Amino acid sequence: MQNNYILKLVKSTSYDPWYNLALEEYLFNKVKENEVIFYLWQNDNTVVIGRNQNPWRECKYTELERDGGKLARRLSGGGAVYHDLGNMNFTFIMRESLYNVEKQLQVIINGVKKLGINAEFSGRNDILVEGKKFSGNAFYFDEGRCYHHGTLLISSDMSKLSQYLQVSKEKMESKGIKSVQGRVINLREINPSIDIKKLSKALEISFQEVYNNSIGEKVIMSGGTTEFKEIYDKYSSWKWRYGETPKFQISFYNRFSWGDLDINLNLRDGEVVEVAIFSDAMDSKMIKHIEKSLQGIKFEKLEILQKLKKSSEIYDKNIISDMENWINEKDI
Amino acid sequence: MITEVKATRLGTIGKINVQVGSKISAGQELLTMETKKGNAVIKATGNGIIESIEIEEGMEVKVAQVLLKVREVQGENNVGVKEEKIKPVEKIQSDVTVIGGGPGGYVAAIKASKMGAKVVLVEKESLGGTCLNCGCIPTKALVRSAEVYDSIKEADAFGIAAKEFSVDMDKVIGRKNSIVSRLVQGIEYLMDKNSIKVIKGNGKFLDKDTVEAETEDKKVQIKSKNVIIATGSETVYLPITGAKSKNVLTSKEILDLKELPESLAIIGGGVIGMEFAFIFASFGVKVSVVEFLDNILQMLDQDVIDEITAAAEKKGITLYTGSKVEEIIDTEDNKSILKFTKNGELKYISVHKVLMSVGRKPYLDNLSLENAGVELNDNKKGIKVNLKMRTNVPNIYAIGDATNIIQLAHVASHQGIVAVENIMGKDLEMDYSAVPSAIFTHPEIATVGLSEKAAKDKGLDVEIGKFPYAANGKALTMGDERGFIKIIKNKATSKIVGASIIGINSADLISPLTLAIRNGLTTEQIIETIFAHPTTAEVIHEGVLSVEGGALHFAE
Numbered sequence: 001m002q003n004n005y006i007l008k009l010v011k012s013t014s015y016d017p018w019y020n021l022a023l024e025e026y027l028f029n030k031v032k033e034n035e036v037i038f039y040l041w042q043n044d045n046t047v048v049i050g051r052n053q054n055p056w057r058e059c060k061y062t063e064l065e066r067d068g069g070k071l072a073r074r075l076s077g078g079g080a081v082y083h084d085l086g087n088m089n090f091t092f093i094m095r096e097s098l099y100n101v102e103k104q105l106q107v108i109i110n111g112v113k114k115l116g117i118n119a120e121f122s123g124r125n126d127i128l129v130e131g132k133k134f135s136g137n138a139f140y141f142d143e144g145r146c147y148h149h150g151t152l153l154i155s156s157d158m159s160k161l162s163q164y165l166q167v168s169k170e171k172m173e174s175k176g177i178k179s180v181q182g183r184v185i186n187l188r189e190i191n192p193s194i195d196i197k198k199l200s201k202a203l204e205i206s207f208q209e210v211y212n213n214s215i216g217e218k219v220i221m222s223g224g225t226t227e228f229k230e231i232y233d234k235y236s237s238w239k240w241r242y243g244e245t246p247k248f249q250i251s252f253y254n255r256f257s258w259g260d261l262d263i264n265l266n267l268r269d270g271e272v273v274e275v276a277i278f279s280d281a282m283d284s285k286m287i288k289h290i291e292k293s294l295q296g297i298k299f300e301k302l303e304i305l306q307k308l309k310k311s312s313e314i315y316d317k318n319i320i321s322d323m324e325n326w327i328n329e330k331d332i
Numbered sequence: 333m334i335t336e337v338k339a340t341r342l343g344t345i346g347k348i349n350v351q352v353g354s355k356i357s358a359g360q361e362l363l364t365m366e367t368k369k370g371n372a373v374i375k376a377t378g379n380g381i382i383e384s385i386e387i388e389e390g391m392e393v394k395v396a397q398v399l400l401k402v403r404e405v406q407g408e409n410n411v412g413v414k415e416e417k418i419k420p421v422e423k424i425q426s427d428v429t430v431i432g433g434g435p436g437g438y439v440a441a442i443k444a445s446k447m448g449a450k451v452v453l454v455e456k457e458s459l460g461g462t463c464l465n466c467g468c469i470p471t472k473a474l475v476r477s478a479e480v481y482d483s484i485k486e487a488d489a490f491g492i493a494a495k496e497f498s499v500d501m502d503k504v505i506g507r508k509n510s511i512v513s514r515l516v517q518g519i520e521y522l523m524d525k526n527s528i529k530v531i532k533g534n535g536k537f538l539d540k541d542t543v544e545a546e547t548e549d550k551k552v553q554i555k556s557k558n559v560i561i562a563t564g565s566e567t568v569y570l571p572i573t574g575a576k577s578k579n580v581l582t583s584k585e586i587l588d589l590k591e592l593p594e595s596l597a598i599i600g601g602g603v604i605g606m607e608f609a610f611i612f613a614s615f616g617v618k619v620s621v622v623e624f625l626d627n628i629l630q631m632l633d634q635d636v637i638d639e640i641t642a643a644a645e646k647k648g649i650t651l652y653t654g655s656k657v658e659e660i661i662d663t664e665d666n667k668s669i670l671k672f673t674k675n676g677e678l679k680y681i682s683v684h685k686v687l688m689s690v691g692r693k694p695y696l697d698n699l700s701l702e703n704a705g706v707e708l709n710d711n712k713k714g715i716k717v718n719l720k721m722r723t724n725v726p727n728i729y730a731i732g733d734a735t736n737i738i739q740l741a742h743v744a745s746h747q748g749i750v751a752v753e754n755i756m757g758k759d760l761e762m763d764y765s766a767v768p769s770a771i772f773t774h775p776e777i778a779t780v781g782l783s784e785k786a787a788k789d790k791g792l793d794v795e796i797g798k799f800p801y802a803a804n805g806k807a808l809t810m811g812d813e814r815g816f817i818k819i820i821k822n823k824a825t826s827k828i829v830g831a832s833i834i835g836i837n838s839a840d841l842i843s844p845l846t847l848a849i850r851n852g853l854t855t856e857q858i859i860e861t862i863f864a865h866p867t868t869a870e871v872i873h874e875g876v877l878s879v880e881g882g883a884l885h886f887a888e
Contacts, residue, residue, distance in 0.1 A: 051364055051371045052346025052389075077346065077364075077371030102524075123521060139370020144549070146370070175390035177346065177366055246347050246389035 005098065007215045008037045009204060014223040015044035015085065017072040018235035023221055025075060025235075026228040028093050028140075028147050037093040038107070038207045039149075040200055043083040045069035047164050050078040050138065054176040054245045056299070056332055057168050064164050073241050076138035076149065078125065079179030082164050086155035086186065088196055090203065092148045099146040101139075103210060108135065108150070111206035115198060116191045132185035154196060155188045168331050174248035238298070243270040252330060256281070256322050265299070272297050286315045301332055334383055337374065337400040339393045340532070340548065342458060342513050343367035348389055350400070354382045362400060365393070368517050380404040392509055394465065395458040421551045424529075426452040428755060429543045429556035431535040431699070434461020436732030436744030437562030438519055443752040445526040452554050453528050454535035454545040459519040461564050462733075463741040465512055466584040471607055473508035474587070475772045478614035482774070490811060499615050502590050537704040540725050558727045558755045561706070561715060562748065563699060565692040565733035570599065574660030579668040580686045583608070592617055593684035597670045599657050601628030603771050605689035606644070610773045613647045620650040620681055622657055622672055624690075632777065632832065633784045635798075639815060639834050640773055647774070652679070660686060694734045704728060709736060719761035721751040729755065740769055765829075766849040770839035775815045778842035781849045782820055782830035793823040797879030799871050801835040803886040806866040812836045817875035819845075819855075826854040828876070837868040844872060855880050 010027060012020050020041040027037055046069060047059045053073070055061050058080040061071045083089065092104045108127060109119045119129045127135035127150070137150035165179070187194050208214050225232045234240050245267070252263045259281025266274035275291040282290075293307040305324055312320035346364040350356060356376040363374050383401040387393055428444040430437045433455030441453045458465045477499075487494040523530050531554075533547035543559055545552045567582040569575040581589070583604050596612050598605045601623035613619045621628060621644075627637045628644065628651060644651060655674040663669060663682065670681050694714040701708075701715070707724045709716045714736025721729045729751040732744030746762070753760040768780040787794045802813040815835025822829045831845040848858060855876050863873040874883040 050366075052344075052366060075371060077366035141370055141372045142375075148370075175388065177344065177390075244347050 004034060005036045005211055005213055006032070006034055006217070007208065007211055007213050008035055008217045008219070009207070009215045010037060010039040010219045010221060011200075012039070012041040012221045012223075014221070015042055016223070017043040017046040017048060017070050017083065018232055019223055019225060020089070021048075021072055021074055022225065022228050022231040022235045024091050024093075024147065024149070025231050027091075028142075028145055031093050031095065031145055033095055034098070035094065036098060036211060037091070038203075039091040039093065040203070041089050041091070042085055042087065042196070043070075043072070043089070044085050045160075046072055046083040047080055048072045048074050048083060049080045050177050050179075051075055051140075051244075052077060052177045052246055053080060053179070054172075054174045054248055055242055056170075056245070056250070057172050057174045057176070057248070058165070058179050060164050060166050060168075060331070062301075062332070069164070071241055072235060073244060074138070074140075074149075076140040076147070077177060078136070078138040079177065080165055081136055081151055082156065082161040083151065084156050084160065085196075086153070086157060088152045088154060088199060090150055090152065094146060096141070096144045096146055099148070101148060104148050105137075107203065107207045107210045108152070110210060111199070111203035112152075112187065114202040114206065115187070115194050117187055117194075126182060129185060129187070129190055132183045134185050134187055136182075152199065153184060153186045154194055154199060155186050158184070158186070170331050171251045171253075172248055173250075174246070176246040176248065238270070242299070245270050250332070252327070254326050256319075256326075258319060258322070261323065265294070267299050270299050272299055282315075282319065286311075286319075289314065299332070301327065301330070333404045335378070335380075335402050335404055336398045337362065337376075337402060339365065339395055339397045339399055341365070341367040341369065341372070342395055342516055343372075343393060345387050345389055345391045345393060345399075346371065348385065348387075350382050350385070352382050352385055355405075356380055356382060356402065368520060374399065376402070378402075378404055392506075392513055394509070394513070419546070419550050421553060423553045423555065424452065425555045426450050426529075426557070428452075428558045428560060428752070429454065429535075429554050430560045430562055431543060432461065432562035432564055432732075432734070433459040433519070433530070434562060434564050434732060434744065435463045435741040436564075436734075436748045437461065437560065438523070439745040440560050440562060440731065440748030440752050441528045442522060442526050443749050444755065445528050447752065447756045449752075449756065451526075451528045452543075452545075452556070453523065453530045454533065454543065454554075455530065456532065456534045458516050459523065459530070460512075460516050464515050464519070466587055468741055469515060470508045470512055470587045471583075471604075471611070472772060473511050474504065474611045475607065475774075477504045477507065478611045479774070482614050486811065499592065501592050501615075505588060505590050508587065534698050536698055536700040537706075538700070540704040540728060556727075558729065559704075560748065560751050560755075561699070561723075561728065561730040561734050562732050562744065563695050563734045565736075565739060566695040567688060568691045568693050569688055570657060570690055572657060572659055574662070574668075575688065577660050577662050577668065579662070579666075579684065580660060580688055582688055586685075586687055589685075594618060595620070595683040596685045596687060597622060597668075597681060597683040598687045598689060599670075600624075600688070600690040601651065601653070602689060602691065603629070605687065606640070606773050607771065608687055608689065609644065609649050610647065613644075613649050614774070618650075618683075619648070620652065620670075620683065622652045622655045622670065622681075624654070624656055626654050628653060629771065629777070631783070632779065633818070635816075635818070636777060636779075636832050636834050640775075640777060643773070643775060643814060655679070692733065692739060694736050696734065706730075720754045720759075721747050721762065722754065738764065738767060740767065743767055763850075766846050768842045768846045770842060772839065775812065775835045776838040777832070777834045778838040779832045780830065780842050780846045781828070783832060784818065784820055784830070787820055787830060792829070794829070795821045795823050795879050797821070797875050797877070797883075799874040799878050799883050799886060801868075801871060803874070803883070804868060804871050806868050806870070807836055809866070810836055810868075817841075817871045819872075819875040819879050821855050821879050825852075826856065827852050828855060828858070831875070833871070835868070835871070841869055841872060844869065 126133040134153045262278040264276040297303045343365045348363040360376045380402040383403045427449035430453045445451045531545040533545045543554045595618040598621045601621045657672045659671040661669040715730035731747035771777040797819045801807040801815045817833045820830035858876045
């Protein structure tokens with residue numbers, strides 16, 4: 001077999017998803033010909049959504065952020081995942097000519113086998129043990145380079161996972177990619193002695209076995225971003241995390257003591273591009289005013305509330321305050 | 333100049349980062365697309381302005397579908413003329429190289445891989461070929477939508493009240509697309525699982541042992557011990573004025589028609605033409621069929637033709653047989669006038685769309701057959717092969733529509749298997765004596781083996797048995813009692829040599845008869861077989877009984 005790859009192992013000691021994803025993109029941009037990079041990383045208390053997903057729809061980001069967690073958007077496609085320190089991520093990065101999904105999966109499958117796990121690939125981008133998923137995989141291509149990354153559930157907090165990955169109850173029509181729920185399992189349920197360190201070691205060995213070579217370069221990254229500050233800024237920005245959402249529409253309806261209210265928003269790039277409000281109680285001037293005030297704002301609860309507050313300077317305070325309370329309770 | 337940005341894979345459109353009128357520069361991200369292989373970024377190749385956006389976020393797209401149109405702008409410091417990039421050449425080897433990933437090619441590839449060969453498949457568009465992407469499968473998706481619509485129209489007769497229903501062509505096409513993409517992904521998966529290397533690009537011969545596949549960014553030269561040509565066929569246009577005018581569609585384009593035309597003229601009353609005639613007539617389109625021969629579906633026996641002709645007329649389809657189309661003329665109000673002669677008399681019809689379905693011819697463009705010395709048939713249509721599917725060049729085989737023998741997906745698949753068996757050292761020949769075929773009109777038609785016509789032309793002494801669907805209980809419960817089965821027996825051997833069925837489920841009923849003919853079953857053996865009751869398959873039993881002195885449940 002061909003054996004002229006240079007194997008490079010990169011580990012990040014940061015648990016910040018924006019840093020780790022920025023590092024991933026940086027490594028991707030810089031990958032050399034004949035180089036196979038195997039990158040291991042962990043995020044704490046994070047929901048990572050796919051490139052073309054809608055965070056408003058796919059997760060409880062308000063609860064996540066309230067609990068000190070972070071929302072991140074990755075470059076690859078697919079659905080939303082939850083990461084904590086009971087989960088480890090891997091990424092294979094290389095030029096297209098060296099890209100071989102089966103081989104890459106073999107590294108993972110052989111690696112966990114060393115720890116007594118008999119895993120198999122589902123053909124649906126998941127790696128399974130006993131029919132349940134412990135690893136979700138996704139892929140990204142650009143300019144002849146590829147990456148293949150995935151999660152590895154070892155001892156994640158399943159209650160948090162299902163809490164944050166709930167689909168929004170609000171009435172939404174979203175053009176983005178929707179997540180698919182699957183039955184998941186922590187590897188520790190199969191082998192209680194597994195921990196991150198052991199798994200990481202096993203994967204390191206398996207990586208060298210499958211590629212039939214020894215690691216030529218090892219890099220530990222611990223959080224400095226001078227070389228890829230711009231990329232980090234992208235991952236941490238509202239514009240990337242929320243603003244890159246495909247078009248969607250959301251409607252809110254409620255019957256108040258003073259009458260019906262129906263608010264419909266059209267959103268592009270996470271911003272309100274169209275507003276239509278219907279109400280049998282408000283006069284058309286007030287409706288026009290509120291519609292106009294919401295036009296063009298970022299779709300954030302705080303922004304909406306601020307705009308409403310302003311309207312209360314001109315219009316019926318009671319109605320506005322009812323609306324504020326109502327919006328405040330919304331799952332957005 | 334306007335350039336089209338096309339999809340290179342099947343996938344779902346993700347975030348679109350430009351709008352109509354956006355200024356773009358080379359390398360800028362235009363949109364992302366999620367494919368089975370992962371998320372991919374589509375970038376601008378030059379500077380320009382977005383002229384139009386042909387897709388939406390969340391939409392499924394096919395290979396080669398146009399995503400955006402870009403008006404190229406030649407900036408002051410931007411050289412307008414693009415340099416012809418010299419592509420790098422990669423050299424690989426294979427035991428079997430298959431050119432074309434349709435039902436012939438991809439089945440051959442899997443078979444060869446299963447038999448231990450190292451296989452490379454070259455396909456420039458979508459795996460699955462015409463059959464899966466713009467033929468058999470998509471039309472059947474439309475047939476099904478038409479059936480559902482017909483069922484609702486007839487609901488009252490079944491005691492069901494249905495109000496306010498209509499055809500949403502956008503959804504009909506969307507459903508069709510999602511079926512197609514599921515099947516294409518299924519084939520991609522099979523290729524993966526069977527370790528078949530699929531190269532996306534045009535394949536051509538450099539010499540008899542080397543196929544060159546040109547992809548977007550490189551040329552792959554495949555040194556091949558054996559090559560199977562499975563390049564399929566393409567629509568034939570009539571050599572008349574206006575044949576490609578703006579309202580003329582082929583079977584490929586009509587499958588993406590998202591709005592129903594008020595009227596549709598179909599040139600050619602063959603299988604493709606008649607399937608579309610029934611689909612669009614069901615959807616409420618005013619359909620006319622103009623056929624050169626004296627009958628629609630001329631290859632069938634006259635009794636079958638009479639039955640389907642009556643069904644077509646009842647459906648409101650206007651049939652002009654024995655009619656030669658002379659010209660297609662655009663009108664000022666966006667319609668077309670079809671000018672044709674019938675019995676020496678000029679006739680005109682005015683329609684909104686025209687379907688060109690006069691046949692298909694082998695697609696051998698850009699294949700450079702001459703470099704390999706592969707010969708064509710005497711009529712220069714299709715590649716000449718023997719019954720082992722081998723061409724005049726010993727290591728080169730050809731299968732499917734490219735050979736112009738029988739244009740059927742399942743024949744192509746079978747030919748592919750025969751070709752591979754021979755490559756792998758077995759001695760196998762094609763046997764065309766029991767080839768089933770189905771026509772998805774309403775009612776369906778299916779035939780296998782000899783027709784009555786063909787048997788008589790051959791001078792074969794045959795006995796015929798017929799049985800009407802009207803005497804079949806299951807057909808009555810399903811509310812469609814049209815049609816009949818016809819069984820043809822060779823008197824000398826008592827074996828069944830042919831069958832035609834027109835009626836509900838006939839396409840599914842042809843398989844047991846194919847088994848019977850292929851294995852030389854006699855009428856007696858079939859009579860002794862128990863058929864489940866109540867099923868439409870009982871017509872087979874009764875049909876065979878009627879060859880031998882009379883059906884049980886029918887008396888003339």
